[in-house]
Amino acid sequence: MPLYGTALLAGCHLTGILLGELLGRALGVQANVGGVGIAMLLLIAVRFHGHKHGWLQVKSEEGVNYWAALYIPVVIAMAMQQNVVKALSGGPMVLLAAIATVTACAGCVSFINRREVITADEAPKN
Amino acid sequence: MNTLLQKLAVDNGLILSFAIVGLVVFCSGFLSRKLTFGRVQGSAIAILIGLTLAYVGGRMTGGSKGLADLTYFSGLALMGGNMLRDFAIVATAFEVQPAEAKRAGWIGAVALLIGTFLPFIIGVSIAYAFGYRDAISLTTIGAGTVTYIVGPVTGAAIGASSEVITLSIAVGVFKAILVMVTTPMLAKFMRLKTPRSAMVFGGLAGTVSGVSAGLAATDRSLVPYGALVATFHTGLGCLLAPSLLYFIVRALV
Numbered sequence: 001m002p003l004y005g006t007a008l009l010a011g012c013h014l015t016g017i018l019l020g021e022l023l024g025r026a027l028g029v030q031a032n033v034g035g036v037g038i039a040m041l042l043l044i045a046v047r048f049h050g051h052k053h054g055w056l057q058v059k060s061e062e063g064v065n066y067w068a069a070l071y072i073p074v075v076i077a078m079a080m081q082q083n084v085v086k087a088l089s090g091g092p093m094v095l096l097a098a099i100a101t102v103t104a105c106a107g108c109v110s111f112i113n114r115r116e117v118i119t120a121d122e123a124p125k126n
Numbered sequence: 127m128n129t130l131l132q133k134l135a136v137d138n139g140l141i142l143s144f145a146i147v148g149l150v151v152f153c154s155g156f157l158s159r160k161l162t163f164g165r166v167q168g169s170a171i172a173i174l175i176g177l178t179l180a181y182v183g184g185r186m187t188g189g190s191k192g193l194a195d196l197t198y199f200s201g202l203a204l205m206g207g208n209m210l211r212d213f214a215i216v217a218t219a220f221e222v223q224p225a226e227a228k229r230a231g232w233i234g235a236v237a238l239l240i241g242t243f244l245p246f247i248i249g250v251s252i253a254y255a256f257g258y259r260d261a262i263s264l265t266t267i268g269a270g271t272v273t274y275i276v277g278p279v280t281g282a283a284i285g286a287s288s289e290v291i292t293l294s295i296a297v298g299v300f301k302a303i304l305v306m307v308t309t310p311m312l313a314k315f316m317r318l319k320t321p322r323s324a325m326v327f328g329g330l331a332g333t334v335s336g337v338s339a340g341l342a343a344t345d346r347s348l349v350p351y352g353a354l355v356a357t358f359h360t361g362l363g364c365l366l367a368p369s370l371l372y373f374i375v376r377a378l379v
Contacts, residue, residue, distance in 0.1 A: 030279050031361055033358070036216060040215070041219075043219040080179050082176075098271070098301040
């Protein structure tokens with residue numbers, strides 16, 4: 001049943017967020033430390049276990065895949081509620097700081113990724 | 127009639143959002159095929175349309191949540207809010223190849239650290255150039271350059287003025303929007319092709335919203351790898367900025 005998959009996803013999500021909150025408290029930070037990332041790792045582990053031991057059914061996986069497919073629409077809805085007016089009206093310092101950062105980070109990403117050796121078996125699929 | 131429609135829109139906010147976003151995605155797909163012959167991805171156009179609508183909404187209402195501040199479109203706040211966004215991001219983890227993620231884990235962590243220090247240094251330097259001299263303001267603006275959540279969290283922790291905190295949020299939001307818009311354009315230059323490259327990008331570009339929208343507009347299959355790393359960004363920033371980074375700045379000025 002697809003709901004099992006969605007419930008599993010919800011379980012991983014909540015556990016991850018909770019662990020992220022606890023990690024934040026333990027470190028004395030007023031923020032969730034990697035909660036979503038922890039939830040992702042949990043889901044990867046659960047899926048691995050389910051496949052290995054054969055308890056995860058294709059029908060249940062549909063309940064996760066549907067939400068993964070909703071990802072782009074959700075991101076578009078997120079774009080629709082950004083505070084664009086404030087971002088653009090921040091004055092020269094705000095614009096300069098953000099542009100300089102994005103430029104420097106893009107340069108860094110490019111520098112690191114140019115060092116990656118791509119072997120034939122892991123070339124992009126499409 | 128107007129009140130009837132308004133009631134319908136408000137009572138079914140989330141459902142209406144699905145319809146609106148569906149329409150935007152459909153139009154973007156059409157524009158992508160007809161206008162750019164598939165060169166610009168449909169989702170990249172959809173995100174640009176979304177940001178434009180957010181600007182229009184912000185102008186009309188003077189609020190902080192873009193189009194979602196209009197009564198008719200208040201459901202967008204739920205659909206595009208943190209809860210569903212994070213839920214959908216976690217769901218994409220189902221597509222992760224564990225071996226890929228494990229192999230690139232260390233470089234993701236390195237990118238995460240550079241992605242915290244580099245923006246911070248740039249933010250602090252530019253704030254310094256614009257005449258800020260006290261360690262608290264410098265650190266807060268530098269923290270805002272990391273992400274728009276790290277800025278206010280740091281500012282509140284070390285006691286920055288509300289004016290400086292507002293500036294730090296503005297820097298972070300503008301950075302996130304820049305990442306959303308420029309990632310598809312810079313994808314070739316940044317060699318965004320493999321899971322590993324997406325993890326490096328997730329660590330360096332920071333902000334979950336910027337990374338998630340930027341990768342969505344570039345290559346959907348890379349999203350989970352970038353997001354996996356990026357979701358640690360805010361936490362790491364909130365850990366380092368009010369402590370280690372603040373002490374360094376205080377020692378320097």
